[in-house]
Amino acid sequence: MIFVCGLPYSFPSHPSFVKYIQQTxxxxxxxxxxxxxxxxxxxxxxxxxxxxxxxxxSVNGHDYLTITTH
Incomplete structure (x- = not known):
């Protein structure tokens, strides 16, 4: 996402992003x-x-991160 969207490398350390990921x-x-x-x-x-x-x-509350490469 960072590379494709041209986001800065510091994007994942932005406090709003961290808060969103941690809460969601x-x-x-x-x-x-x-x-x-x-x-x-x-x-x-x-x-x-x-x-x-x-x-x-998932419906049982487990979080998943899936990565697909082609």
Missing amino acids: YNPSFKVFSRNTIKADVCLYQDSRVSITSDMCR
Whole structure:
């Protein structure tokens, strides 16, 4: 999402985003550093890899993060 939407690497550490994720999906969510995100994006930037992700909550209350690569 960060790479595709052109968001800054610091986006996941924004207090509003962290609060949203913790309240909606995962109260124990920990912030990723911008250096970790930058390294992950640069790893795939020159390849022909498409990465998508989705977060959801099951009916029994378990949270899931799914990552799909093509």
